[in-house]
Amino acid sequence: MVDADRLMARVRERDVTAFEAVYDSSHRLVYGIAFKMLGDQAAAEDLAQAVFLKIWTSPEAFGGGNFGAWIARVTRNRALDMLRSRAARPESEIADDVPLAGSLDETVFARLDGERVRSALATLPAEQRTPIELGFFGGLTHDEIARQSDLPLGTVKTRIRAGLKKLRVALEGSPV
Amino acid sequence: MTVHDDTRFDSIAVLALGALPPAESRELLQHIAECERCRKEYDEMRGAVDALALSAELTPSEFGGAQCERLRGRVMDAVRASVATSAVQPAGNVVDLAAKRRAAPAWFNYAAAAAIVLFASFAGWEALTLRSENGANQRQIALLQAQLEAQTREANGARAQLELESSRLADMIAPGAARYAVQNGVVVRSGGRILIALRHLPALPKGRTYQAWTLRRGAKTVTPSITFTPDAGGLALVELPERAGDVAAVAVSVEPEGGSKQPTSKPNFVRSLG
Incomplete structure (x- = not known):
């Protein structure tokens, strides 16, 4: 994400060119999350359009920090809204405006991209990776994951934690 | 503690x-x-x-080409339309559906913005006030924060709906949109979507609903699409789930609640999108 703070400052001044640059640098992330969560091309396009129009109409919602992490969270929350409207799922989102403090070191995050995270994720055993992906991209609660995996709830929770810890270590040590 | x-x-x-x-x-x-x-x-x-x-995140080879360009076109058309809409003052005193469409995005945006501003002000004031209390109030702060988060989630749901409506309205007024006049309204094909905007629709008796129908290209019989209910003023803005490129004609009829597999009444309109 190239100089997102400066671009978003220009978007706040209704600069369409800056918005295009924001779009071009993040549309594959936004659409990718939407498609992975919704599993439907048309719905993913609708969601991506809604997310970018939200950025255009309310650019002040981005309060600084890592733009990629923020837009990913906004996209996931909107996708969860759609999943819930399809299947009356309980709410379990992370608020858009929760500060990114505690995130991976900013310099570590800045050099991450989809390929690096996928590589790190691939180092996790399937028993840890699967519940993490079901919770994050599937919008399932831990109870639902346990039922779907036919595992005790405690086991699911332990595997999620172990997987996230391992993922964090793998990302912090990922090559530049 | x-x-x-x-x-x-x-x-x-x-x-x-x-x-x-x-x-x-x-x-x-x-x-x-x-x-x-x-x-x-x-x-x-x-x-x-x-x-x-x-x-x-997808790679250019995973998400590129025509689909990527189509999405970019949809988003940028909507953005440019919003710029044009905010720059042009409506002229004259003719009240028509197009004027309502132009006014609606602003209404939605203002309403959404006002709601968000009010909510954010309230949340900020609450947090600021409570954080100034001493440590004994930490438990109450945490509880209030949880309540605010729950309210935020509710607001997000409403906001997502408003954003969806706004994006539909933006598509309707996009420069490249194809508009087809029908009785009491218009069918619009824009950005891969089919939208129907109707006004003065009579309220239906209990157990009856409006239903849209589509005729796929090359098909000889219509396919059931979504059912919908107009608002209290008889206004309906609906988006059909079908991809615009697949549809040759659109119709609307009144059907039993839940919809029908085949039309059971004379259609309100049938419109070719050729």
Whole structure:
């Protein structure tokens, strides 16, 4: 994400060119999350359009920090809204405006991209990776994951934690 | 003050992932607000979860070509339309559906913006006021924060709906949109979508609903599409789930609640999109 703070400052001044640059640098992330969560091309396009129009109409919602992490969270929350409207799922989102403090070191995050995270994720055993992906991209609660995996709830929770810890270590040590 | 307990760490990971049910989330957030060790654990887990989203990023070979261009076109058309709409003052005193469409995005945006501003002001004031209290009030702060988060989630749901409506309206007024006049309204093909805007629709008796129909290209019989109900003023703005490129004609009729497999009444209109 190239100089997102400066671009978003220009978007706040209704600069369409800056918005295009924001779009071009993040549309594959936004659409990718939407498609992975919704599993439907048309719905993913609708969601991506809604997310970018939200950025255009309310650019002040981005309060600084890592733009990629923020837009990913906004996209996931909107996708969860759609999943819930399809299947009356309980709410379990992370608020858009929760500060990114505690995130991976900013310099570590800045050099991450989809390929690096996928590589790190691939180092996790399937028993840890699967519940993490079901919770994050599937919008399932831990109870639902346990039922779907036919595992005790405690086991699911332990595997999620172990997987996230391992993922964090793998990302912090990922090559530049 | 709740006592620290390492056994909460597993639940904290689930909370960071966003997979903990609301009641448990509220309880755990309340504890995290008071427990430094658990807060540190939560922050670490959140870092990993934030990065997790990046794994869904597609490469140019996975998402490119015509689909990528179509989405870009939809978004940029809508943005440029919003710029044009905000720059042009409506002229004359002719009240028509097009004027209503131009006015509607602004209404939606103003309403959404006002709601967000009011909510944010309230949330900010609450947080500021409570944080100035002494440590004995920490528990109450955590509880209020959980309540505010619940309200935020509700607001997000409403906001998502408003955004969807706004994006539909933006598509309707996009420069490249094809408009087809029908009785009491218009059918619009824009950005891969088919939208129907109708006004003065009579309220239907209980057990009856409006239903849209589509005729696929090359097909000889119509396919059932969505059912819909106009608002109290008889206005309906609906988006058909079908892809615009697949549809040769659109119709609307009145059907039994839940919809029909084949039309059972004379259509309100049938419109070719040729």
